[in-house]
Amino acid sequence: MSYIRHESLFTLQELYEMEQKDRFREIFAAIDITPILRLVKKTALYGAPIEVNYRAMIYSLIIRIVERIPTIKDVIKRLQHDILFRLDCGFMLSESIPSAASYSRLVKKMSQSHALEDIQTQLLAQAMTEGFITDDTVAIDATHIEARDQAPAKQEKEKPAPKKRGRKSKAEREAWLKQKQDEEEQKPIFEKEIAAQLNETFHHLRDQMPLDPQWGVKKNSDGKNVFWYGYKGHLAVGTQSQYILGAMLSSGSLNDGKAAIPLLKGLASIHPHFKFSYATMDAGYDYELIYKQIRTVDAHAIIAYNRRREPELIGFDEHFAPTCVREHSYRYDSYDDKYETLKYVRPKECEHCPLAKDTLCQKVYKMKITTDLRKYTAPARGSKLWKEIAKKRSAVERVNAYLKGFFQLNNVRHRTGPKAKAHFDLVTLVYNAVKLACDRLNRRLNEQAA
Template sequence: MYVRQTWLFSFEEWLEIEPSERRIRFFSALDLSSYAAQLTSPAPQGAKPISREAILRAFLAAPLEGVSTFTKLHQRLESDLRFRDQCGFSLHEPVPSISTLSRVFQTIVDQGIAVKLFGDLVRQCRDLGLVDGEHVAIDSTAVQAYERKRPRSGVQATDQANWGAKFDAFGNKLAWFGYKVHLAVDTKSELPIAVEVTPANVFDGDMAIPLMEKLYQERWKTRFLLMDAGYDQVKNYEAARAFGAQAIIPMNRRREKEPPEGMDFDGTPRCTMGYRMTYWGAESDWLKFRCPHATGHVDCPLGMAACSASNYGMVVKKHVDEDVRRYANPHRGSRTWKMLYDERTAVERCFSRLKEWLTLDGVHVRGIEKVTAHAYINAIVLLASALAMHRTNRIEQVA
């Protein structure tokens, strides 16, 4: 059994805090001075530039306020003096124009500011024990493009919006033109720790390894990688093993008509009488299976004598490396395996918050680089919110 103490961060409770107070707490968790310095020209010309740190704060506050366009952000800064002040703008000077907001956002993209800030916040969360990366769920979600749709036929650029399709929970095929946001989410906190953005036509199974590589580069000690059946490819199991983790993925049986001889689809051996053997635990990466009659799971007409002269009954051991796709430690179908797979819903809840409560679904920029920055900014809001709540709780404990 794998039992972990969880740190419960409720994003829904965070949103119940009065907006002005929430912004105070949100900004208290962020030190943006070094990032803002990268947005400032080393040799400014002309009039005094508008504070780049204030603009960066406004970009980060916008998803929390449901603001998804430069136009709406400009209007909010003009009409809401408290919001403007909390972002750090002078109340005696004009707010940044829409074109200024657009130019600064482009600089954020060019300088990779969102990617750097995301990485730094993830490391802060890890240092504080808010995330541990021990159990990580991987999945993707569709994002509509803010671009003119192109025909489905013909050669398409590999770095631009494209057509994608997925099946929903009811088996209906859903098509969209745009992108996919791929996340690796820490199941303990339901916070994102790695992000990738691709055109919508990129297959989910091909993006597991790039996300694993990001986890490896950050030296996460991941034990289990939880994915749905769309990631059921040998290369993903092998990559997980190479990174010292176990992939927990349901088998996709659409291409398999029959299981290998002497076993079921899930890797459970069958005894000489054709009964499924009983999983009896694992030692290191050796899976142990016992005679089902000896364990009381079936009433074999020949008893244990058909397979073994031992009173213990026949025993079969399988090493995970014999077939990394079919064998897993813990064994497929075991209670522990199912409990681990149930944690995969953490990534679904993370996507739900990004789309329903923030602005991941409200893409109003064009091109994969800008959409990537947009996705990172929304992920940053989740991390900063968790840090703000942690800081608030620590202050209350001290008080």
């Protein structure tokens, strides 16, 4: 009887079961905190020396996420009373523990820069170099995050002045159209239509992202509206590796679809050598411009179709596949990448149909996906392969659940949008660092077993 050796699998649970100093060491090894240290370094030779151990402070902020310590005050209290914890975070016994104000100033400096995003980019590049990120499919979704800020009191809107009855004169209409055009041009980019994002760079879109907490609404599993005051976290996740490849925070009122193009542009800009074949999303992202953006990176969109009071197409089924005279759906056969054409073949029901040899019953249908990017995707909607890829979207939902359940994503302790973004960036960074630490430990175990 042959013996098959299964590869070892080092999980997150086993990482938490390691000794504290070993666990911290593995996580710290995955994060290069140099970009944050540049923010707090002394720029002149003169003046008072830096008395705060910023390296240890940064590590303690990372460990706060890992150990699920609720507040900064609890971190300080543990540093004061737990000697081993203090040493494992990098503080010396002779050093004084920084105050809550020192931590607040550090978080403020982090929120005013892109240091956390730079560290995230370095970490992902290292994971790609080591061969841990080889995903063929990227899943994008959003999750709600409640703010610590207090929601403003509801203000009653003034009743608008009654409109002038009758038809506008030509001069009045031209003036009204000009006013509307000027108002549209002056709007921030995320208040405009999605089309305005196509010609903008990722860095411009990132800097223009609204961060103020706002009221958001979504439908729960029962179809009822759920309201919250705060933010939305938008993630692009590798469906196989489950690394967070792109992350953005926005106001809670932002439409999910308006964050897809910035995420896709960010992947192409920050990781130009990372190539994927499919991008899968739910029906909230069913906009033609998102399909176009996915095509620019030579990938295919697998997005659930969102019917917008569209009439039923005669001669096509619910997945837009052609039907025969007796309304049997043609079967998806293949996709020709050269000509961007879907090939449909005759249904099985037509084998014994008396109209099989009639000119009305066509053997093969070919449809170019550029006819309508929303309706015709590669692979075709409703096909077995399309459904298999669409199921991979659960990866981003799983990561959202991990971030909220184990990495304190829903525990924003800072007020204002920029500091909330710093918390969000730190959470996603720590998650990826823990993933990288587990992957490295897995590789070591497999090499030892071999």
